[in-house]
Amino acid sequence: MNTVSYRLIVVAALFVTALITANIIAVKLIAVGSDIVLPAAILVFPLSYIIGDILTEVYGFAWARRVIWLGFMCNLLFVFFAWIGGLLPGASFWGGQAAYETILGYTPRLLLASFCGYLIGSFSNAAIMxxxxxxxxGRHLWSRTIGSTVIGEGLDSAVFITIAFIGTPAFAPIFIVYHWAAKTMIEVVATPVTYAVVNYLKGVEQVDTFDVGVSLNPFGLAEAKT
Structure with missing residues (x-):
């Protein structure tokens, strides 16, 4: 694909929005039943994987790779300025500093866990797709979307929870299973929507990319050939 269509830009924008939204709302924990606790981000974070599947399926790994790195840089920019905003002195009448730090304050350990989980999971998902x-x-799209999500989301959940909580009382390996299962279930439920979007984009873009000979190196931003 030699030119960038506005549809690709829209898909990339949705990917970045889903990623940053997930990181903001992840601070709220929701109860699922009586024993399972999950972050509110469980509702939106799988959307970034669904969009990642669409990117890879329609436009190919090279474009998915660029958008994954774009998401990383946008998230890093957001976190940096959220941190700067927290350091700035508040107005004398403003009493929201504690709430600001609760919602937008990130410890270095959680940031490392989030970034590592995102990169490892997203690139694994795209490479498998x-x-x-x-x-x-090119047949059986469902097998690719679900299969790549099982691995990608599994790695994402395992890396994030392990780095963020190992060695603390909050760490429990079963939480990895809860996260992985919930994210995968959302991908399965969304399969008809994924099919509809993929078919629409392939039709209007007149493109159906097969990554024959394309390098899966996550650091190769050019459309390099193996």
Missing amino acids: SRMKILTR
Whole structure:
């Protein structure tokens, strides 16, 4: 694909928005039943994986790679200025500093966990989508979206929870399973929507990318060939 269409820009914007939104609302914990506690981000974070699947399926791994890095940089920019905003002196009549720090304050450990989980999970998801499309000759889209999510979301959840909480009383391996299962279930439920969007984009863009010979190196921003 030699030119960038406005539809690709829209998909990329939705990806970044879902990612940053998830990081903001993740501070709220919601109860699922009597024993399971999950972050509110569980509702929106899987959307970034669904959009990542669409990017890879329609536009190919090279574009998915660029958008994943774009999401990383946008998230980093958001976190940096949220931190700066917290350091600035508040107005004498403003009493929201504690709330600001609760919602937008990030410890270095949580930031490291979030960034590592995102990069490892997102690139794994895109790479598996890319290679499975070649192996399946473009058929059985559901097998690629669900299969890549099982691995990508699993790695994301395992890396994030392990780095963020290991060695603390809050760490429990079962939380990894809860996160992984919930995110995967959302991907499965959204499969008909994924099919509709993929078919629409392939039709209007007149593109259906197969990554034959495309490098899966996450640091190769050019459309390099192996």
